[in-house]
Amino acid sequence: MMSDQQQFNSQLCGFLARATTPFHAVTEMVKQLQDAGFLQLMEDESWQLQAGGRYFLTRNGSSLVAFGIGAEAGPAEGLRMVGAHTDSPCLMVKPTPEKTSQGYFQLGVEVYGGALLNPWFDRDLSLAGRVSFQCKNAELRTALIDFRDAIATIPSLAIHLDREANKNRSINPQKDIPPVLCQMSEGEKGNFRELLHQRLLHEHPDCDVEQVLDYELCFYDTQAAAIVGLRGDFIASARLDNLLSCHTGLHALQEWDGAASVLLVCNDHEEVGSLSAAGAQGPLLESVLKRIAGDDQAAYAALTERSMMISADNAHGIHPNYADRHDENHGPVLNKGPVIKINANQRYASNAETTGLYRMLAAQEGVPVQSFVVRTDMACGSTIGPITAGGVGVRTLDIGVPTFGMHSIRELAGTADAHNLSKVLRRFYNYRGSLSAR
Structure with missing residues (x-):
């Protein structure tokens, strides 16, 4: 017990x-x-x-x-x-976030609060928050979504390409932290609002969504809270x-x-x-x-x-x-x-x-x-x-x-x-x- x-x-x-x-x-x-x-x-x-x-x-x-x-x-x-x-503190998705670089689909993010940024690299990230949308009857509604699965990550730059990383590596929040979501086929274009449209239908099949209007979404670490330590002294989350x-x-x-x-x-x-x-x-x-x-x-x-x-x-x-x-x-x-x-x-x-x-x-x-x-x-x-x-x-x-x-x-x-x-x-x-x- x-x-x-x-x-x-x-x-x-x-x-x-x-x-x-x-x-x-x-x-x-x-x-x-x-x-x-x-x-x-x-x-x-x-x-x-x-x-x-x-x-x-x-x-x-x-x-x-x-x-x-x-x-x-x-x-x-x-x-x-x-x-x-x-x-x-977290990373929030920008209003027009789509980025494609070297065939990778990424999202532009804004740092919310005084986040310690270094630990965000190489984590399994998901996305959650609130979405506003127009119904087919022209009614304005909002709903919460949470992808739950690890859909993104922010890869570190290998130490071989930055030999001073352990001595002096600063983070540019505009350039260095846009999460990577997937690889794109040649000519394919990412559409974040369409992705949210599909997620709304998945989580709220009766929402009758016509068009995604806006959102307040943030990335988060999917690793669950845990009791840790040799003697279970700590909670990590x-x-x-x-x-x-x-x-x-x-x-x-x-x-x-x-x-x-x-x-x-x-x-x-x-x-x-x-x-x-x-x-x-x-x-x-x-x-x-x-x-x-x-x-x-x-x-x-x-x-x-x-x-x-x-x-x-x-x-x-x-x-x-x-x-x-x-x-x-x-x-x-x-x-x-x-x-x-x-x-x-x-x-x-x-x-x-x-x-x-x-x-x-x-x-x-x-x-x-x-x-x-x-x-x-x-x-x-x-x-x-x-x-x-x-x-x-x-x-x-x-x-x-x-x-x-x-x-x-x-x-x-x-x-x-x-x-x-x-x-x-x-x-x-x-x-x-x-x-x-x-």
């Missing part, structure tokens, strides 16, 4: 396999929420929220907000909120940043006891700055909070003042081969606990009040806690935490699971950390006390 941790990681691996794009991630989360009794709301309709009710909504098909109205403590008493993001946190927050929400009011937000576009209708800099969360609070401006002010957000986004584990890239007192180790992220310049939104509450809850669960501060002579990344704190005015904590190879096509985390984080988030959702220090 599997332990709770093994079962959690098995579910995480399954989620990562199905959530190949932000659209597919939200689709999977919607299925799990519906199975857990959450009701879908539409933003353009009126809401009738009930104490004890469980609800969710989506925006753009790539962002999601799920929340529960506490049966004992309503939203005016404060929301226990968890935030994550659905997107990951694409998109751990930040689908691991989406799964962890969702898992904790499904174990909500119904007493206090809770919320999970998973935003798209974090990797490119969050400024979009579906991103954390957009109006999604604020709009939902105002509708939960009602028309009374004082009620909304009370809600935000009494609430707290835990922004969950992976942290940098100290690499055994590059330990000097960390502050000597702040090098998080995999499987030694989730990491509180702190930055004096507010690149992370943690403060002594929010970190104190997290440490208290973690101690109650017997979960170890680590902290991360970037080296003072290095630039610091950021998360949706400061964006949410600054936009909504809610006290916020930045937390994350320590990870190797962040923004690589295949990242590495510890098998204990995500499960431990889920236990603390569950306790946070079920916490009956005040979210502010007295």
